[in-house]
Amino acid sequence: QQQVKQSPQSLIVQKGGISIINCAYENTAFDYFPWYQQFPGKGPALLIAIRPDVSEKKEGRFTISFNKSAKQFSLHIMDSQPGDSATYFCAASRWDDKIIFGKGTRLHILP
Amino acid sequence: DAGVTQSPTHLIKTRGQQVTLRCSPKSGHDTVSWYQQALGQGPQFIFQYYEEEERQRGNFPDRFSGHQFPNYSSELNVNALLLGDSALYLCASSLEAGQGGSEKLFFGSGTQLSVL
Numbered sequence: 001q002q003q004v005k006q007s008p009q010s011l012i013v014q015k016g017g018i019s020i021i022n023c024a025y026e027n028t029a030f031d032y033f034p035w036y037q038q039f040p041g042k043g044p045a046l047l048i049a050i051r052p053d054v055s056e057k058k059e060g061r062f063t064i065s066f067n068k069s070a071k072q073f074s075l076h077i078m079d080s081q082p083g084d085s086a087t088y089f090c091a092a093s094r095w096d097d098k099i100i101f102g103k104g105t106r107l108h109i110l111p
Numbered sequence: 112d113a114g115v116t117q118s119p120t121h122l123i124k125t126r127g128q129q130v131t132l133r134c135s136p137k138s139g140h141d142t143v144s145w146y147q148q149a150l151g152q153g154p155q156f157i158f159q160y161y162e163e164e165e166r167q168r169g170n171f172p173d174r175f176s177g178h179q180f181p182n183y184s185s186e187l188n189v190n191a192l193l194l195g196d197s198a199l200y201l202c203a204s205s206l207e208a209g210q211g212g213s214e215k216l217f218f219g220s221g222t223q224l225s226v227l
Contacts, residue, residue, distance in 0.1 A: 043201050043218030044154065089153050098167050099216060101153035
């Protein structure tokens with residue numbers, strides 16, 4: 001049973017555009033929703049995270065939008081740059097439990 | 112300040128063999144988690160070690176075992192290797208399991224295991 005479903009699998013965006021990646025979860029006990037960024041040959045790195053008591057969190061060009069009733073959350077990358085080209089993973093966990101990852105989205109920003 | 116270090120970076124084994132992967136956590140971290148990342152997939156949780164004991168375990172067979180040492184470093188052992196064990200094995204460290212701190216995972220670059 002896949003507890004975190006991520007879409008799309010791959011995404012191509014023009015430089016300066018907005019990249020949007022979506023995730024849906026099933027377990028209403030989840031209370032922590034991070035996004036990780038992974039470059040080839042590297043491990044994932046925490047990008048931004050949100051808890052369900054807020055609907056949006058912004059850090060620089062990266063924003064998480066959270067919809068608790070729909071059990072969905074998304075990552076928005078504003079003014080996308082070629083350096084943002086990477087694989088992005090959404091994830092979820094309950095307090096102090098293991099983090100469960102989505103299958104990932106390969107993002108390519110066209111120069 | 113060194114981050115999470117893993118060794119070796121690459122490894123080639125044949126079916127039926129045994130393998131040991133090693134991980135040194137980020138300075139100050141006391142909790143180590145291991146993940147398996149198959150090609151084109153997200154990381155899958157194997158297990159987590161805290162205070163030298165296995166604290167949580169994912170849906171992996173007993174062929175996968177681990178250990179944590181007093182200095183918080185950790186090993187992942189896989190016995191009777193199968194072709195399907197070929198993957199990137201990631202170690203992640205965090206702080207204060209049991210206090211909610213284990214959410215903030217810091218990953219190493221992984222060990223790429225190929226089973227022939």
